[in-house]
Every structure is written in structure tokens, then in C-alpha cells.
Amino acid sequence: MSQNTRKIYTVSELTSEIKTLLEESFPFVWISGEISNLSTPVSGHFYFTLKDENAQIRAVMFRGQNKKLKFIFEDGLSIIGLGRINLYEPRGNYQIIFEYLEPKGIGALQLGFEKLKKRLSEEGLFDDKYKSPLPFLPNKICIITSPTGAVIHDIIDIIHRRFYNIPIEIIPVKVQGDGAIQEIVSAFDMINTLADSKKSADVVVLARGGGSIEDLAAFNSEEVARAIFASKIPVISAIGHETDYTISDFVADLRAPTPSAAAELIVPLKNELKNRCDELFKYLIARIYNNIEKLNSILNGISNRLVDPRKNIQDFRLKIDDYTDRLIKAKYNILDKWRAQLIWMSRSLYANSPYKHTNNLNIILKQLNGNLLSSIGIYLQNMRSMTIVLASRLNDLSPIAILDRGYSITRTIPDAVVVRDPKMVKIGQDLEVMIAKGSLICRVEGKS
Amino acid sequence: MAKISFEKSLKQLEQIVQELESGNLPLEKAMQKFEEGVKLSKFCSEKLDETEKKISVLLRDNKGDITEEPFMPENETEDD
Amino acid sequence: MAKISFEKSLKQLEQIVQELESGNLPLEKAMQKFEEGVKLSKFCSEKLDETEKKISVLLRDNKGDITEEPFMPENETEDD
Amino acid sequence: MAKISFEKSLKQLEQIVQELESGNLPLEKAMQKFEEGVKLSKFCSEKLDETEKKISVLLRDNKGDITEEPFMPENETEDD
């Protein structure tokens, strides 16, 4: 074993574990033996050794218990007792602390107890399966006990302190002595009779204060045990002191160490319940509002994310504007282009207007005009020169040209016959004499 | 509901509170649970105050019938 | 719409929000989804209001039956 | 035109713009396309206005249920 895995106890630890082991294994034991080495210090407690042939065990009986002993306690006495194992840690001793002791001779009662316990146990009366649960909050509590004495008052006080308004019914019985068993059995009879009625209690407390084993005899009786077993209502036993165990305790559905403890066991604190109720109600409201709030915040979270499409719309608007701009630009571009082309074409058209033709044709026409004029001019000139030449030649051939040289021509008047022979004329006849620079009218005077 | 015990009601109420605490219930279910819880809470509350403070003594009379009479605590204090 | 539960509506609303967030919906579709979303949101909101009102009514109706001041143990002890 | 979706119209507008920008269309065709483009632009614009108005109405009607001013372009607030 390595150092790491080895469990090392301290003395205290080990002792403590042994103490727990011992005390839990033997809470209460009946034991018999012989008293020896008895000592009684000033405290009044009894310290002694209990032994048999082969073993011995240290034992204590405290003053509260040993005062109740009704026999002379001395060495050599054989006894039977009920005690619990105790380990006293400072010294590492174990001992048995006795609650109850009786001389071994009187052990008949104890023997009967043990016998009955064994029989009933074998019969199954103590079996867990027959144990009914106690109501959480009883509607009504039935107490079977002596109507006198502190027990009933203690129980009622505690119940009322814990839960003010729980109804209580009491079935008064004798708890010891003659008739006790019958009364208790009768009480359970009553309970069973009423069990199905509305008024029925739903838990029974069978209670008695502490006492000697003889005082508790009724609760160790078979009759009472069977009555408890037959009860239609859950029974809690609260008999004697914490250390007093009776047959009734084993049969009962629950054993309370004391009557007061029984009251505490069966009745919850009303305040606690009420607080619990109120608390739960408060939680309930808080929770439902929390739920709603949570859902609300989830809803708000989602709803806030529900962004409306207006952002998209803005984008779309920009896009449309862009397209529209470009649309219009493109349109004007097209118009510009066509207009430029048209202008160029128109300019070409005007540049090539028939002015070009008319100008040329004008020049040609002008020339032709000139030609026309000059041709007619030349023509006429020719004609005129021909005429002039002929006229000049004619002139040169004029028969009267000789006149210039002094010749004259005489002609008759008016016949204009040229006079070549004087016979042709008569004296006194007028004649025309043509001379160079005119003509003369002459009269024939004579002939020759 | 009358038959349901206080304990059971309280238990149910507790369970409802726990279910609601998880926050995982659908709204309608939660609301339904809440309603049930309110009823249970009311029932429990009423249950606590339902009964009157009363102490009685059960006796058998001469004929053997069971009778009930108020408890009159005697002043005597007996030491057991 | 009345029959649709709050959770289903919330689920639908969430889905719509996601679809809208994806940004892939055409305008008409987006608009339609948005409208639906607004309606669902309103429905859910009303449903919650309604539920709260219902709770108020429930609590008012049970007032008096239940302690008005559920958490005042001091006063209670005076009653005992 | 009412049945054509916004996106389709926008697409058509875009196509027309591209066709016009290519500059290869005859004048009459270009004019026709341009007119169509203007109509599409107008249609899209109106569609957006309409949608926005619808949203405003939706939000106004549901005010309080949903965040009141979920989207606040500066100009819009002047319109309100």
C-alpha cells in the first residue's frame, strides 16, 4: 500500500467511528448478568461491572434512574436490565448505561414481555407493511389517554400551539391498573365505529406518562396490541419516557418517544404551512409574470428585428434615380448624335445647293450671250462691208464721172435723151446740161 | 377537489411553481398551470382555516352509544 | 388567427424576421412578410396583454380568499 | 402593368437604359424605349411610394405594439 492510498485514522477519528458503530448497532438491549465492583460516588450514580462466566462489561446507572429502583442494589446480585451501549471517547471505554434494572428473580414479567413480543412479531403485527402513514395535516385528532394529569394538557397545548384550530377529541381511559386494558380496547372500538363517519378523526394518539414496567403493563398487553393493530385509523404511540418501550409501541404505526413528541409529530406548524402556502402563491405569481416577461422580451427582441423594408426602398430609389438619369442622358445623347448628323448633312446639302449650277450656267450663258452678240455683229459687219465695196465699185463706174474732167452731157427735157446730133434738137428748145457740180438748163440758140 | 388532501394540493402547487420556474412552458400551458396553481393555493389556504378550534370528549352512555361532550379540563395536576 | 398559439406565432414571426434579414426577398414578398410579421407581433403582444389581464382578473377574483399580503408573518402571529 | 412585379420592372428599366446607352437604336425605337423607360421608372417609383405608405399605415396602426420609429431617414420625419 502506498502512502497515498492508505487511510490513516487519528485516534479521535477511529474512536468516533467505533462509537457510532457501537451505539447505532445497540441502541437498546436487554442484558442479564451479575453485579460486581459497585461504586457509588458523590454524584449518586452507580458504577459497576456486569459479568458472567466468560465476560464482563462496565455499566452505569445514573441517579435519576437508580432512585426509582425498588430493591437493594449490591455486588453479587444477578439482574436483568434495559440499557444502551455508550462509548466514552476520552478514555476509550465502552459501557452500558442502564435505564431499567430488575433482580433476575423478578424477570418473569420481562420474560412474558419478551414472549408476547416474539409471538406478535412472528404473527406479523409489527410488520412495516401494516403500518399506515400519518396524515400530513390531520382533520381531527383523537387522543386516547387519561383525562387527568399533565399528559393530556401537554398534548393539547402543543397541538394548539402548532395548529390553533385543529379539532381534538379525547377518549378518556384508565392508563393503569384494573380496567385499563378494557377501556383502551373499548376506546379503539369507538374509534373504529366512528371511523367511516364524517366526524371521524384521522389520527389517534395513544398516550401515557412515564412509569415502571408494572405501570405500563396495559400497554404491554396482547389485548391492547391487537386493538391497536385493528384500528382503522393510524395510531401513534406515546407511552412513558423516551426509554420506555412497550408492545404498543411496536404495533403502533408510529412511536413517539414522549406524548409531547407525539403532538409535534402529528401536527404540523400552521404558521409554517401558511407561510409555505403564501410563499408558493407568491412564487406562483412571480413565476407566471416572469414567464410573461420572458416571452415579452423574446417577442420584443424578435419584433425589434422586424426591420421594415423601407431601407430596401431607399436603395431601390437610388437605383431608379440612377437608371432614370442614365435613361434621360442616353436619350439626349441619342438626340444629340442624330442632330449632329442631321446638321452635318444639312450643311452638306446647302453647300451643294444648285447655286453651284446656276453660277456655272450663268457664266456659260453670259459667254453664249457674248458670242451671240459678237456673231451677229460680225455677220452684219460682213454684210455691210460687202455692200460698201459694191457701192464703191459702182461709184467708180458712174457714167457721169467724166463730168469732173470738164465733160458735160446734154439731155432733152423731160425725155432725158442724150443729145448726140444737133438734128435731134430744135432751136429754142430747153436742154439739160449736166456738169460736174450740177446741171444747167439751157436753151438752144443755134445749131452747128 | 374536495377529496384532494392538503398535502397533495401543496405538492401539486409546489410542482406547478417548479414547472413555471423552468420557463419552458408554452404560454397557454403556463397560463393553465397558473390558474390551477391559484386554485390549489386557494384550496390550501382555505383548508388551513377551514376548521374551528374545538375539543370534545367521546364517551359511551349507558346504552353503549357514543356521545360527545365538551372537554372541561380539570385543574388537578396529577404527577405520574 | 385566434386559434394559433402564442408560441407558433412567435416562431412564425422569428422565421419571417430571418427571411427578411436574409435580404433575398423581392419587394412585394418582403412587404407581404413584413405585414404578416407586424400582425404576428401584434397578435403576440395582445396575447401577452390578454394573459396579463387574465392573471389580474384571476388574482382579483381570488382576493380575500387568499391573504392579501401573502408575506407578512408578523401580522399572522398576532392572530394566533 | 399592375401585375408586373417591382423587380421585373426595375430589370426592364435597367435593360432599356443599357439599350439606349448602346446608342444603336433607331430614333423611333429609342423614343419608344425611352417612353417605356419613363413609364417603368414612374411605375417603380409609385410602387415604392405605395409600399412606403403601406408601411407607414401598418406602423401607425400598430404603434405601440412595435417599436414606433424603426427606421428614420431624415426626410421622412418631415413628411410626418
Place this chain on the structure above:
Amino acid sequence: MAKISFEKSLKQLEQIVQELESGNLPLEKAMQKFEEGVKLSKFCSEKLDETEKKISVLLRDNKGDITEEPFMPENETEDD
């Protein structure tokens, strides 16, 4: 002439210009062609004017929906 397209007219005009430029036409023919050319030029010009006017009207009718002065950023700012 109304049915003849702008492009066809422009084409015809171009052809006329070429014929005139060749200089081989008799006067009357040239005059006739020139006249025709002038008419075509006028027609084209009117067609362009008409188109422009049409655009203006279209844009004015759609004013507000479409940018008001798409081609004059300087003036636009003054108008606003």
C-alpha cells in the same frame, strides 16, 4: 412623309447630298433634289424637335417622380 422614319429620311438626305456633290445633275433635277433634301432636312429636324418636346412633356408629366432637370445640375440647384 409622316410614315417615313427618321433614319430613312436621313439616309435619303445623305444620298441626295451625294448626288448633288457629284455635280452631274441637270439644273431642274438638281433643284428638285435640293428641294427634296431641304424637305427631308426639315422633316428630320422637326422629328427631332418633336421627339425632344415629347421627352420634355413626358418628363414634365412625370415630374417629381423623375429627377426634374436631369441634364442641368447647376440650374437644378438654383431651382430648388
Place this chain on the structure above:
Amino acid sequence: MAKISFEKSLKQLEQIVQELESGNLPLEKAMQKFEEGVKLSKFCSEKLDETEKKISVLLRDNKGDITEEPFMPENETEDD
């Protein structure tokens, strides 16, 4: 004479000139031809004048529609 084309007239005129230049014509004939020539010349001259006037009118009438400033966005805005 109205039906005779300008070019034909010019041709005839040319022929007359040649005939006259040949000098073989009797005077009356020459005179007749000359007269004819003058008439042809006058016809041609008038035809040219007429044509030129027509061109002027055509140019004047169409001036401004085409050449001057076909596209003036600045002026347009003044019209608006």
C-alpha cells in the same frame, strides 16, 4: 417654250451662235436666229434667276430650323 428644259435651251442657244458665226445665213434668217437666240438667252437667264430665287427662299425658309443652334439646353430652361 415653257416646257423646254434649261439645258436644251442652252444647247439651242449655242447652236444659234455657231450658225451665226458660220456667216452663211441670209440676213433675215440671221436676224431671225438672233432673235431666237436672244429669247433663249432670256429664257435661260430667267430660269436661272428663278432657280436662284427659289434656292434663296428655300434657304431662307429653312434657315434657323436646322443650322443655327439646334440644341441649346440653356435656352430651353428659359422657355420653361
Place this chain on the structure above:
Amino acid sequence: MAKISFEKSLKQLEQIVQELESGNLPLEKAMQKFEEGVKLSKFCSEKLDETEKKISVLLRDNKGDITEEPFMPENETEDD
């Protein structure tokens, strides 16, 4: 004599000149022929004058259309 053409007259004149040049004519005949010749010469001359006048009138009537300078055959002959 009015009906006789310029050319015939010129021909007769030429013939008379030739007859006279032959010198075989008796005086009376010669004188007669000569006188005839003078008449013919005069006729031709007048015919030419007449024609020139006619041209002048023609040209005057067509002044501006054909040539700016009036037809002046006299001056032209002086130059020759």
C-alpha cells in the same frame, strides 16, 4: 422693191457693177444701170441699218438680261 431680199439686192448690185465694168453699155443704159445700182446700194445699206436698229431695239428690250453694253456696230466698224 420692198419684197426683194437683201441678198438679191446685193447680187443685182454686184451684177450691175460687173455690167458697168464691162464698158460696153451705151451711156443711157449705163446711166440707167448706174442709177439702179445706186438705188440697190441704198436699199442694202438701209436694210442693214434697219437690221441694226432692230437689234438695238431687241437688245434694249432685253437689256440687262443679256449684256449691259448696247449693241454698237458703228463703233465696232471704226475699230476695224
